[in-house]
Amino acid sequence: MAQWPHPWNGQENRGIYFTVKYTRVLAGSRAQITRRALLLYPPGNLALYVKGETMGWVVVLIVIAAVVAAFFILAIKLATYIMTINKKHGKTLERAWKIESGHMDLSFYNKIEKEDYTIKGVGGYILHVQFLKNPKPTAKYMILTHGHNDNRIGSLKYVPMYMELGFNCVIYDMRCHGLNKRTYFTYGILESKDLMILIKDTRVRHPDMTQLGLHGESLGSATTVTTMKYRPKVDFAVCDCGFADLWNVLKVSAREYHLPQFFLYIAEAGVRMKYHYSFKQMNPIDSLGDNEIPMLFIHGTADSYIVPSNSQRMADRTKGYSEVHFVQNAKHAMSYYTDPVNYKKYVADFLKKIE
Numbered sequence: 001m002a003q004w005p006h007p008w009n010g011q012e013n014r015g016i017y018f019t020v021k022y023t024r025v026l027a028g029s030r031a032q033i034t035r036r037a038l039l040l041y042p043p044g045n046l047a048l049y050v051k052g053e054t055m056g057w058v059v060v061l062i063v064i065a066a067v068v069a070a071f072f073i074l075a076i077k078l079a080t081y082i083m084t085i086n087k088k089h090g091k092t093l094e095r096a097w098k099i100e101s102g103h104m105d106l107s108f109y110n111k112i113e114k115e116d117y118t119i120k121g122v123g124g125y126i127l128h129v130q131f132l133k134n135p136k137p138t139a140k141y142m143i144l145t146h147g148h149n150d151n152r153i154g155s156l157k158y159v160p161m162y163m164e165l166g167f168n169c170v171i172y173d174m175r176c177h178g179l180n181k182r183t184y185f186t187y188g189i190l191e192s193k194d195l196m197i198l199i200k201d202t203r204v205r206h207p208d209m210t211q212l213g214l215h216g217e218s219l220g221s222a223t224t225v226t227t228m229k230y231r232p233k234v235d236f237a238v239c240d241c242g243f244a245d246l247w248n249v250l251k252v253s254a255r256e257y258h259l260p261q262f263f264l265y266i267a268e269a270g271v272r273m274k275y276h277y278s279f280k281q282m283n284p285i286d287s288l289g290d291n292e293i294p295m296l297f298i299h300g301t302a303d304s305y306i307v308p309s310n311s312q313r314m315a316d317r318t319k320g321y322s323e324v325h326f327v328q329n330a331k332h333a334m335s336y337y338t339d340p341v342n343y344k345k346y347v348a349d350f351l352k353k354i355e
Contacts, residue, residue, distance in 0.1 A: 079270030083184040096153035103337045119201050128179040129172040132162045139210040142167040147218030151178030151318035187282040188226035195227045211235050222284045229287035235292045244310040246282035292320035294354040300330025
């Protein structure tokens, strides 16, 4: 059998080669066939001679590289899905209006005085805000924060209640929602800083203010709770169906979609790589250890997305006065629509107690 010159011998043989040896049956006899191929011609004199016995390792390395690449792609896709709003499923103001109109009469909205404006949130991010003036003169104000994949229109359900209680209302689109520029959101980390800026802005715009409260629903509730660690200058907070920590919500969602738990760890890796955050940072409950602002927690007993125990845990954790009420048979973010009479009573009684 002819011997091929070793690729390290001489300039004429520079390059990276491989040799494959295999056995074929030829005319009843076994013969070993040797093949030689040039893989690439790199600059310089470096050459690699890969023999047939090592080809199995090459295949293994290729498979490992493919698995690693697939992991990174899946991690980034999962992270993007969790941390952004899909354009197809994002709720416009028009769509939100249609949905809310199916639950209640929104004609009051067109009859009240409004003011649209924008503020700069954390990092200079532009937030769209709307001030709704109570027909009856008042120096009390509420800032309402909507939920995930919703917008300021989703907060309108609570406006009549608060106006009856003597408040002006400020509603706004959270980052990545409504009229705001599409980006990613952080389940309360950046959003709480945005809310802090809005609180300060509201106080500057309305120097006559005698009372300022916060109301949050779902993600808005988590944002409101997270804001407590900054000790905002507010008098109380109402938190509807918020999560205590994001990880437990993701586990519930994974079970609901029949996904293995390890997908969450892949998503966690993707969030760290792409957004430089961790799900373990998204724990509103950790903001309540030193909180003394009175808090009212409301949660539907039929909420399978963010289970009711989240509100109980937060009510138990906060240092200041707190109440927790469960609305029977109410699904996620549907407590007000399910039982508006008791919902209004919970809020009104709470406000009387903290006066």
